[in-house]
Amino acid sequence: MHYDVIILGAGAAGLMCAAQAGYRGRKVLVLDHAPKAAAKIRISGGGKCNFTNLNVKPENYICANPHFVKSALARYPALQFIELVERHGIDYEQRAHGQLFTLDGAGKIIAMLRTEADWAGVELRLGCSITQVQANAQGFGLVTSQGTFSCHSLVVATGGLAYPKLKASDFGMQLAQQFGLNVITSQPGLVPLVFKYPWKDWFAELAGLSLEVEICCQGQCFREAMLVTHQGISGPVVLQISNYWQPGLPISINLFPGVEVLAQLQQFKANNQTLSKWFGQYWTKRFTQAWLQKYPFENLLANASDKALEDYAERLTNWTLYPETSAGYDKAEVSLGGVDTDEVSSKTFEAYKQPGLYFIGEVLEVTGHLGGYNFQWAWASGHACGQVV
Numbered sequence: 001m002h003y004d005v006i007i008l009g010a011g012a013a014g015l016m017c018a019a020q021a022g023y024r025g026r027k028v029l030v031l032d033h034a035p036k037a038a039a040k041i042r043i044s045g046g047g048k049c050n051f052t053n054l055n056v057k058p059e060n061y062i063c064a065n066p067h068f069v070k071s072a073l074a075r076y077p078a079l080q081f082i083e084l085v086e087r088h089g090i091d092y093e094q095r096a097h098g099q100l101f102t103l104d105g106a107g108k109i110i111a112m113l114r115t116e117a118d119w120a121g122v123e124l125r126l127g128c129s130i131t132q133v134q135a136n137a138q139g140f141g142l143v144t145s146q147g148t149f150s151c152h153s154l155v156v157a158t159g160g161l162a163y164p165k166l167k168a169s170d171f172g173m174q175l176a177q178q179f180g181l182n183v184i185t186s187q188p189g190l191v192p193l194v195f196k197y198p199w200k201d202w203f204a205e206l207a208g209l210s211l212e213v214e215i216c217c218q219g220q221c222f223r224e225a226m227l228v229t230h231q232g233i234s235g236p237v238v239l240q241i242s243n244y245w246q247p248g249l250p251i252s253i254n255l256f257p258g259v260e261v262l263a264q265l266q267q268f269k270a271n272n273q274t275l276s277k278w279f280g281q282y283w284t285k286r287f288t289q290a291w292l293q294k295y296p297f298e299n300l301l302a303n304a305s306d307k308a309l310e311d312y313a314e315r316l317t318n319w320t321l322y323p324e325t326s327a328g329y330d331k332a333e334v335s336l337g338g339v340d341t342d343e344v345s346s347k348t349f350e351a352y353k354q355p356g357l358y359f360i361g362e363v364l365e366v367t368g369h370l371g372g373y374n375f376q377w378a379w380a381s382g383h384a385c386g387q388v389v
């Protein structure tokens with residue numbers, strides 16, 4: 001039961017790494033405690049898997065060391081994964097912001113990764129719990145629910161904490177700590193934001209409403225759709241900004257991105273027109289009413305002073321809110337934090353303190369923006385590691 005390489009986690013990064021190592025003639029075993037491989041891929045992108053993005057840049061990633069992602073991303077660009085997808089005859093489409101989705105479902109990407117692993121001679125064991133990992137003279141010894149195994153190189157690709165119902169676990173982080181590596185505390189990322197009373201009730205009344213807005217927090221801004229929920233706010237723009245938000249911090253929402261709000265309101269005032277008519281150009285009646293209940297203003301704009309109009313325009317373009325919390329790991333797409341990237345090589349992903357031990361994918365303290373960037377990180381880090389293990 002000795003292997004050259006054992007990979008823990010049959011997700012995006014683990015399967016990519018396994019095939020690469022297998023093609024190099026390595027004897028590879030992949031172990032996963034879940035009954036099916038790559039469960040997160042199956043539900044990703046609303047079941048269509050946003051598998052990469054045409055505009056991948058290091059700036060699309062959050063990591064304490066912003067240079068860490070550069071090498072792997074450069075060596076395995078999105079075009080290389082697209083070439084693989086095309087070689088497997090998988091149809092895909094490009095959506096806004098360079099996002100690529102399958103046309104026939106995320107299962108096609110899983111089938112492709114499993115086929116590649118099969119072709120590369122990789123052995124896969126699912127439903128296998130790992131109870132013990134020890135370094136030994138040959139490399140590593142593992143005790144599992146399916147027997148004991150040993151290997152020369154051990155790759156940890158057990159992902160992050162988001163979506164525990166799909167068997168996400170902190171196993172990789174714990175293993176890193178077992179070998180003396182620093183771990184940066186995790187928190188949910190790409191996650192809806194939740195408010196407490198009275199905002200919660202205010203949003204609940206408007207649940208289902210969608211608006212294009214710009215949201216900023218800690219100097220980062222995103223412009224996309226915001227969706228109002230029963231608990232607060234969600235939608236792509238909220239998921240993006242949630243990666244930068246911390247409890248206690250405000251977010252600033254521009255409800256009219258790209259619109260010269262003050263100039264338009266002044267024009268309406270000069271023409272003796274009403275505020276509700278101005279809102280009616282952009283918003284539904286329901287939202288206008290709810291907004292005006294919360295923030296009443298002179299309806300006939302001619303009655304408003306210039307200063308009051310300025311302040312009102314400021315509120316519409318810089319609406320400051322304090323979310324109470326995030327919707328948590330149950331609703332998050334990723335986890336922020338993870339194994340400190342200072343502990344591993346950005347070229348090989350091998351731990352400096354423990355030769356032969358590697359960490360790839362989301363288990364590392366690398367989090368991508370929404371839009372296919374997290375999978376591209378899994379492919380790129382898995383590919384780089386697969387070349388060296």
Ligand SMILES: Cc1cc2nc3c(=O)[nH]c(=O)nc-3n(C[C@H](O)[C@H](O)[C@H](O)COP(=O)(O)OP(=O)(O)OC[C@H]3O[C@@H](n4cnc5c(N)ncnc54)[C@H](O)[C@@H]3O)c2cc1C
Nearest residue numbers: 009011012013033044045050158159171361362372374375
């Ligand atoms: C709802 C949702 C939608 C998403 N949509 C997208 C999208 O469209 N585009 C995008 O780029 N990203 C998306 N993501 C994020 C993306 O799925 C992850 O970033 C990516 O899967 C990380 O790859 P990974 O291989 O590091 O981890 P994973 O794919 O999570 O794989 C980890 C594997 O390790 C196994 N494992 C965990 N703990 C143990 C243990 N103790 N023992 C054995 N095995 C273990 C798990 O069962 C799993 O198979 C989405 C995530 C979610 C939750």
